[in-house]
Amino acid sequence: MATSYFQERSIPSSKDGLSPASPAVGTSSRGANTLSSRITSVLSASYADLEIRDALKTLDARDVRNNAETRRQIRLDVQKEVIQCNGEIVRDFGSVAEQLRRIGTAISSLNKYCADMRSHISAANRETAPVLEEAASLITQKRQVETKHKILLAFSSHFLTSEDESTILTSTVEPVNEEFFQTLTRVKKIHHDCQVLLGTEDQRLGLEVLEQSSKQLNAAFQKLYRWIQREFKSLDLENPQINASIRRSLRVLAERPTLFQSCLDSFAEARENILSDSFYTALTGSTSDSNSITTKPIEFHAHDPLRYVGDMLAWAHSATVSEREALEVLFISEGDEIKRSIQAGLESEPWLRGDRDEEVFDGKKALNQLVSRDLTGVARLLRQRTEQVLQSHDDATLAYKIANLIGFYKNTFSKLLGPDSEVLELFSSLEGSAMRQFRGNMRDHVASVQSELAAAPADLSPPDFLEDALHMLKALAQSYDTSIATIDERDIAFQTVLAETLDPFLAGCENLYKGLKQPGNEIFAINCLLAAKAALAPYSFTNDRASEMGDTISEHIARLVDYQHQYFTYTSGLISLLEALSDVSDSAESLKSIPNLEPFKPDALISASQQLDEFLPSALMDASENIKQLRNRKMVQDITEEAARRFCEDFELVESKILAADDLLQTEESEKEPEPGLRDLFPRTSGEIRVLLS
Structure with a gap:
């Protein structure tokens, strides 16, 4: 456009x-x-x-x-339309004003009607106000009465017990059953909730309820205590299915620690008497009512002391295991419940708590203590019989075997009842008595042997008293090896045994050794030490002592090697040449002086060569004869070979000096008529020596 x-x-x-x-x-x-x-x-x-x-x-x-016409008319047309629109708007607003006048008239009528209604309502309120106030007061009173009634019912149902419940709780005629425990639980709750009543302004009601509930609880616990006492008298511990009501009763009675401990004391006393009677029956084969049992009594084997003591210990162990398994149901299965009950009892009776902060209740520890107390009578009989056995026998080996057997059961009981058990004191005492008896018997035996020491055997073998001691030591070591001792203590504990059973006899052999001459003394010492080492070798707990003996044997072997070496050098005649060459150095002047030495003069050197030739054919056999009394044949061979090796080294030294001297002399006398050299007078070579001595 x-x-x-x-x-x-x-x-x-x-x-x-x-x-x-x-x-x-x-x-x-x-x-x-x-x-x-x-x-x-x-x-x-x-x-x-x-x-x-x-x-x-x-x-x-x-x-x-x-176009021109439109442009002239458009402004007029637009203004005309605006005027028309404004006229329509004015007419519309006139209609709206008419409607607003009608609405105002209606609102005025409504305000008039509302004022009339307010006046009527005010008059009605003035007439009904007293009635409403009285009705509200009655409703409030009704609600207060209903609330008090509910409180009374709640208090009666919660804080008061009926006559039937009191009878169930306190009467000894009524049984201890589920109803008793439910009633007891309810009364304990009443006793605990009395704290709420004591917190109010009027404490009289709370004190009365607290006193009544306390009397009922005390009577109930006394009834429960007496009932448990009666049940314990007829309780069959051999039956693994112990009545569940007893376990529950013990858990509940634990809330009174004094009654609970008294109950345990009486139970332990009863079980001690029962186990003592059972042990006496097992020993003698007859019961207190003169009835015999079918199994053989333990005293039937009293002629064998070790078996006799072992059977008694085995019976005690078996009885302990059975007793622990039977009582474990009472403490371990309900251990946490009993602990909580005792804790609650100590809170209600704080004067029973000790000064030290210690654990309230340990089920396993309590079980171990109770079993230990049950075994007190058995332990007393066991101690008497074992000490009788120890005092009536003088055999040191038997005493030590009994000590090891007691130590074995001591470790077993320690694992079963814990290291703090009172029964372990018995085993420690018995073990100490057995070891004292062992040491006393050994010292008596050593004293009797020392009085009989005279001289070493002619064949230089270990003397009879050492053989007997080693035989005893083997038995003791085997007995100790079968006992259960901790790894850290095995070596240390057996050292005391060695000090009693081996060291005195080795000391006796050492005295005999001092009275012999070489090489007999070394051979005798080695034979004795080899026998002792062979007795100790199978056991790991004697490794240290066997190692010490090995070192001592090596020292004696070294002295035998020196002796054999001297035998080779003196018998072969080489010693004179070695002594003459001891001051000769490797310098030319010193080597030239060798022919002038007395042993290297022609006659002496020829004589030494002849002596060597006579010695060599039977040298090894003759040397072996010197130490043939050694019991270890391989050791004889090794010692002789080592001495022969050292002899060959000595011969090589002499040979090297002779060759060096001959070379120097031949150089100086090359223009003269040659004379026989040292090598010609002493023709043997080191290679020949090694072949002959191999």
Whole structure:
């Protein structure tokens, strides 16, 4: 539309090129500027401007054509339409004003009616107010009465017990059953909840209920205590299915620690008597009512002391295991419950608590203590019989075996009842008595042997007293090895045994050793030490002592090697040559002096060579004969070979000196007539010596 508008404006309207509205010639320049300004203004206008865009849309909606007539009338048409629209709006607002007048009239009528209703209501309120106040007061009183009734019912049901419940709780005629425990639980709750009543202003009611519940609880616990006492008398511990009511009763009775401990004391005393009677029956084979049992009594084997003591210990162990298994149900299965009950009892009776902070209740520890107390009578009989056995026998080996057997059961009981059990004191005492008896018997035996010491055997073998001691030591070591001792203590504990059973006899052998000459003394010492080491070798707990003996044997072997080496050098005649060469160095002057030495003069050297030739063929056999009394044949061979090796080294030294002296002498006398050298007079070579002595 804008484009057509500008196109129509640019078409000329006259033939002479001027528009009908063209100004005069004088005003043409100003008109051109005005037109240019308008065109510039139109072209600078943006279609994005909302007013221009709305105006163009309005013109487009009216389907207005761009001509002179339309441009003249468009303003008038638009103004006319605006005036018409304003007239319609005025008429509409007149209708609205009429409606508002009618609404105001209705609101005035409603306000009048409301004022009338308020006056009527005020009059009615004045007439009904006293009645409402009285009704509210009655309702409040009714609610208070209902609340008090509920409180009374709740108090009666919670804090008061019936006559039947009191009878169940305190009467000894009534049984201890589930109903008893339920009633007891209820009364305990009443006793605990009395704290609420004591916290009110009027404490009289709380004190009365507290006193009544305390009396009922005390009577109930006394009834429960007496019932448990009666049940314990007829309780069969051999039956693994112990009555569940007893376990529950013990758990409940634990809330009174004094009664609980008293009950345990009486039970332990009863069990001690029962186990003592059972042990006496097992020993003798007869019961207190003169009835015999079918199994053989333990005293039937009294002639065998070790078995006799072992059977008694085995019976005690078996009885302990059975007793522990039977009582374990009472303490371990309900251990936490009993602990909580005792804790509650100590809180209610704080004067029973000790000064030290210690654990309230340990089920396992209590079980071990109770079993230990049950075994007190058995332990007393066992101690008497064992000490009788020890005192009636003088055999040291038997005493030590009994000590080891007691130590074995001591470790077993320690694992079964704990290291703090009182029964372990018995085993420690018995073990100490057995060891004292063993040491006393051994010292008596050593004293008797020392009085009989005379001389070493002719064949230099270990003496009889050492053989007997080693035989005894093997038995003791085997007995100790079968006992259960901790790894850290095995070596240390057996050292005392070695000190009693081996060291005195080795000391006796050492005295005999001092009275012998070499090599007999060394052979005798080695034979004795080898026998002792062989007795100790199978056992790991004697490794240290066996190692010490090995070192001592090595020292004696070294002295035998020195003796054999001296035998080789002296018998072969080489000793004179070695002594003569001891002061000769490797210098030329010193080597030249060798022919002038007395042993290297021709006659002496020829004699030494002949002596060597006579010695070599039977040298090894003769040397072996010197130490043939050694019991270890391989050791004889090794000692002789080592001495022969050292002899060969000595011969190589003599040979090297002779060859060096001959070389020097041959160099100086090369122009003279040669004379026989040292090598010619002493022709043996080190290779030949090694072959002959191999």
